[in-house]
Amino acid sequence: MNEHENGAPHESTVVAPASGSGELTTPGGLPARFENPGLPPHVYRASDVDPAAGKRAERQVAALFTLSMIATVVFLVAYFAIPDDSVFFFPGIGTIKTINVVLGLSLGFSLFFIGIGAVHWAKTLMSDHEIVEERHLLRSSDVDRAQAVDVVVEGGRNAQLDRRPILKYTLGGALGLFALPFAFQVVGSLGPVTIEELKHTIWDPSENGGKPIRLMRDPEMTPIKLSDVTQGSVFHVMPETLQKYLDDGKHVLEAKAKAAVILIRLDPNLIKVKKARDWGVDGVVAYSKICTHVGCAVGLYEQQTHHLLCPCHQSTFDLTEDCAVIFGPAKRPLPQLKITVDDAGYLVAPEGFHEPVGPSFWERAR
Known part of the structure; x- marks a missing residue:
């Protein structure tokens, strides 16, 4: 028999073992306890055991971040270089603006290569050792707070940022440049607009001589x-x-x-x-x-x-x-x-x- 917090008894949900069996069961017939199965054996990747494979993966990630930077530069150049009235005919769609297509594709490729580079980095170079954290009270002690910085530093060490600085620099460059198109778009769209400009439509007689x-x-x-x-x-x-x-x-x-x-x-x-x-x-x-x-x-x-x-x-x-x-x-x-x-x-x-x-x-x- 177990007791509620208020002291009222209730019937146990654990059923005594049947004759000849030492295993406790629940009313549904399931085991009352499960043994911890543990973690499966760790499988090492090529980059974990072969320095040449690790270096190759590093170059691949850096190349992806570099492609992102190139796409962002294309966006910035196109923003200023392509005339607003430049158009071309696209089969199945019709006449579309050249600048819209170039800006959309370059911005999309910029984000795509950052994402693919980050995924490839995580899959091939970042630490993939399984870690089990026991459940605890949802609060942090002063010691835990003091250890937070150590966790961040350790994460950077596991990501091999200290050993492979080219990744740090190319990722920073890709993310930094990727923010510029949004800044240009915001600044460009918030330019000075007067009430006269807002009032002007093609109903204005100036459109008809x-x-x-x-x-x-x-x-x-x-x-x-x-x-x-x-x-x-x-x-x-x-x-x-x-x-x-x-x-x-x-x-x-x-x-x-x-x-x-x-x-x-x-x-x-x-x-x-x-x-x-x-x-x-x-x-x-x-x-x-x-x-x-x-x-x-x-x-x-x-x-x-x-x-x-x-x-x-x-x-x-x-x-x-x-x-x-x-x-x-x-x-x-x-x-x-x-x-x-x-x-x-x-x-x-x-x-x-x-x-x-x-x-x-x-x-x-x-």
């Missing part, structure tokens, strides 16, 4: 007449200037990402904000499709309530209130695009956006 820009159906790229837009109808719109980017095959995605517009017609008497009425034509209004929360496409229109809904996080905008936010995490209204009608009856944008489109980390005056 200073002339108003026609509104085009997306993706057909056909112009839209005022008479085409009936009550409650919704058009997904791109500027006529996008055609230039489609023909060149350069920066198309960047241009489309900022220029997407939704065009809707509602009763002019429902529009409560004077600026919104003045920037539309007979109840036809145009707003950026890019949600001011995190940039998803706002493409769902509820005709009865005149609400626009972002499907990503349910931000809701009221068209009658100049697309003010009435629900969800978005903090700013959708920017409105001013539109008019040209002599041929087509809808045109005489101006670009007056505030940046997309996620609203800026302020927008109402």
